[in-house]
Every structure is written in C-alpha cells, then in structure tokens.
Amino acid sequence: MTQALPSVSVIVVSWNRPADLRRCLLALHQQDHPALEVRLVADPASCELALKAMQAAGWTGGVSVNPGGNISLARNIGLRAAQGDLVAYIDDDAMAEPTWARRLAEAFLDPSIVAATGYTLGRNGISLQWGAAEVDAAGLDHPLPLATGTQFHTGTPQRAIKPVGTNCAFRRATLMQVGGFDEAYQFYLEDADIGLRLAAHGRTAVVPGAQVHHGFAASDRRLANRVPADLTQIGASSQVFLRRHAGPAL
Numbered sequence: 001m002t003q004a005l006p007s008v009s010v011i012v013v014s015w016n017r018p019a020d021l022r023r024c025l026l027a028l029h030q031q032d033h034p035a036l037e038v039r040l041v042a043d044p045a046s047c048e049l050a051l052k053a054m055q056a057a058g059w060t061g062g063v064s065v066n067p068g069g070n071i072s073l074a075r076n077i078g079l080r081a082a083q084g085d086l087v088a089y090i091d092d093d094a095m096a097e098p099t100w101a102r103r104l105a106e107a108f109l110d111p112s113i114v115a116a117t118g119y120t121l122g123r124n125g126i127s128l129q130w131g132a133a134e135v136d137a138a139g140l141d142h143p144l145p146l147a148t149g150t151q152f153h154t155g156t157p158q159r160a161i162k163p164v165g166t167n168c169a170f171r172r173a174t175l176m177q178v179g180g181f182d183e184a185y186q187f188y189l190e191d192a193d194i195g196l197r198l199a200a201h202g203r204t205a206v207v208p209g210a211q212v213h214h215g216f217a218a219s220d221r222r223l224a225n226r227v228p229a230d231l232t233q234i235g236a237s238s239q240v241f242l243r244r245h246a247g248p249a250l
Contacts, residue, residue: 005105006085007035008169009061011078013071014042014092020215021046027095029057033102037061039078042092043068071165072181072190079172079180088169093215094120100210104169107150107205114174114202115195117163118210125213132206135162135192137245139238144206151206155199157245163204165191167212174201188237196245 010028014021021042028038038061040050047063054061064081066074079087088104090096100118107116120130132151133141137158153161163170168191178197181190195204 003109005033005035005102006108007037007083008033008086008088008101008105009037009039009078009082009084009172010088010090010101011039011041011075011082012090012092013066013074013078014040014046015066015068016043016046017092018046018049020093021050023095024090024092025050025053027098028090028101029059030098031096031101032098033105035084036101037082037084039064039081041066041074041078069186070183071187072183072185075190076180076183079175082172085172086169087172087175089165089167090212091166091214094166094212095215097211097213100167100212101169103207103210107152107207108169108171110152110203110205112203113152113205114171115161115163115168115198116170116205116207116210117161117168118207118212120164120167121211121213123213123215129214130164130167132208133162134159135195137196137247139189139192139241139245147206147208149208152203153206154203155195157196157199160195160199161204161206162192162195166214167210170194170198171202174198177201182240184240185237186233188234189241190237193241193244 040063051063064077104116107113122129132144182193
C-alpha cells in the first residue's frame with residue numbers, strides 16, 4: 001500500500017505587494033499535492049482581495065493580518081493558524097513549480113525528517129539563485145555540491161542545513177515544539193537560526209526538485225538589486241544570532 005503524503009499548509013507572508021502576491025497565489029493554485037491549504041499573512045488590503053479570490057476558487061485555508069515589520073512574527077501567525085501536518089513557507093515574490101509542495105512532502109515520509117528545503121531559481125527560471133548550504137554558529141554559509149536527488153543530512157547545533165526562507169518546510173508539531181521562528185529576528189538570519197535549533201530534533205532533507213522562482217521584488221527593507229535600505233535590523237539580528245549560537249567563541 002502506498003503511504004499517504006502528509007498534508008501541507010503553505011504559509012505566504014506578504015506586505016504591500018499585490019501584483020507579486022497574485023502571481024504567487026496563482027502558482028499555488030496549480031500545485032499537484034492532494035491535501036494542501038494556503039495560509040496568507042498579509043497587509044489588510046491584500047487580505048481582503050486574496051480572501052475573495054480564495055473563496056471563489058474553493059481553496060482550503062484562510063488569511064490573517066500581518067502587523068508588519070517582523071517576518072518571524074508573521075510566519076508564526078501563519079504557523080498558529082495552520083492545520084496541516086507540515087508547514088511550507090514561500091515569499092510573496094516567488095512562484096512555486098507545480099510539484100513543489102508534493103516533492104517537499106515526500107521527504108517527510110521518512111519519520112526522522114523534521115525540515116526540508118529545495119532549490120531556488122531566479123525569475124528567469126534558469127539561473128540558480130540558491131542551492132543548498134550548511135550554516136555554522138557564526139552565521140556563515142557553506143554551499144553544498146549541486147545534486148539531483150533528495151539528500152538527508154544530520155546536523156548539529158553548531159552546523160546544520162539552512163532552510164531557505166522562501167523555499168522550506170517543517171513538521172508542524174516539531175516547529176511549534178521549539179517555539180516557531182524567533183521573533184527577535186525581524187527578517188535576517190531567522191532561517192539560519194531555526195535550522196540550528198531544529199538540528200537536535202531530527203534530520204533535514206535537501207530536495208533539489210522542489211523548486212521556486214524568486215523575483216527579488218523591492219521592499220521597504222531592500223531595493224530590487226538586494227541593496228539594503230537600512231542596516232539597523234541586519235546588525236541587530238546578527239548580534240542576536242551570534243550571542244545565541246557562537247557564544248564564548250566570539
């Protein structure tokens with residue numbers, strides 16, 4: 001008998017980017033996972049528009065208001081509302097391939113897996129934006145060789161697979177057990193932090209076939225060319241990360 005895939009709640013965090021969000025939701029509507037819900041955490045105007053679209057399409061899921069300014073808080077709002085066995089995260093300026101959620105979910109058929117991450121392409125659908133990498137206790141990335149098949153990694157609290165924020169999934173119960181995303185990180189290094197904190201709870205899968213196309217849309221934090229508009233929160237998040245993970249090694 002074929003083992004049923006775990007259900008997935010896709011959490012989309014959005015802030016004042018209605019055109020990008022529309023494309024993101026369209027791609028999610030084309031997912032081939034048989035048990036999928038969408039949980040949108042967005043600015044009030046986008047919530048209203050998206051709720052109407054989701055209701056018209058008969059989607060399972062719902063919307064929550066994003067208070068703005070803290071992506072970790074917004075992701076946790078979606079986590080608390082989610083009903084799936086797994087929670088998958090994608091940014092509003094990204095579009096998932098139709099097989100994305102299913103491929104991530106297949107990795108969790110192994111009960112030792114608590115997190116998974118895929119490959120992220122540029123908006124042109126060709127160039128590789130992010131592959132897979134380990135992150136260490138200093139917050140430094142260590143890229144892994146490109147692969148074609150799913151790989152399973154055992155990490156440590158000092159070095160583990162980094163679950164890329166726009167293309168990752170977690171076993172919902174485990175993510176809630178560790179307290180979700182740490183809201184001390186407003187938008188930087190929050191994915192590295194959760195990768196290290198989850199390492200003690202199980203393995204992480206790298207799923208090259210689970211792909212999203214990420215647009216790098218401009219925001220109030222970064223320009224379209226990824227130049228930060230303000231270094232204050234990047235510096236603050238870096239200090240939080242180093243105090244918690246590097247400790248006496250600093």
